[in-house]
Amino acid sequence: EAQVTQNPRYLITVTGKKLTVTCSQNMNHEYMSWYRQDPGLGLRQIYYSMNVEVTDKGDVPEGYKVSRKEKRNFPLILESPSPNQTSLYFCASSLTSGGTDTQYFGPGTRLTVL
């Protein structure tokens, strides 16, 4: 089944404790992206990747890191999480680079930083 998977689905952590949220797609998509969704602010893009080893900042990259060493994986790293990073996070992928194709979203990761 074609899908985007994220792990973990739920995470409660404390300020300053490094964490990684994994994202994997099995559709051989080139474009992958991370979003956060907050009430009243909508979906905001954190980072995106046009292909392996090519990443760029979205609108809200501060406090986050990403890497794209393999085509299928695009982990999101929070080196020192803070309470303002409490949010619902979505990973997405689309077939071609450029952001002009349909995006397929993962199920989401609900992160709480205490």
Place this chain on the structure above:
Amino acid sequence: EDQVTQSPEALRLQEGESSSLNCSYTVSGLRGLFWYRQDPGKGPEFLFTLYSAGEEKEKERLKATLTKKESFLHITAPKPEDSATYLCAVPGWGDDKIIFGKGTRLHILP
């Protein structure tokens, strides 16, 4: 600056009461406009892509239209299962960002 604005923020309709959702956009060059549906706690699901002014696409009770400045999502004779948040998005111009509107929360009352 590329921007997407959706209105209204929320809409409550009676079952069978048709209406339209609006998505206005500001980008230097449109490379596509996307509509997604999102159920609570789930990832958005693709509905439509529109590429040029005058284009229309339909799916069941939904029809999306596009002009040079905005898109409409028309919902005809909605049912309670159409209740969801509807999002529109455009690719940025000059980079590969994707900009989403804040969405319209649609609630259909039985």
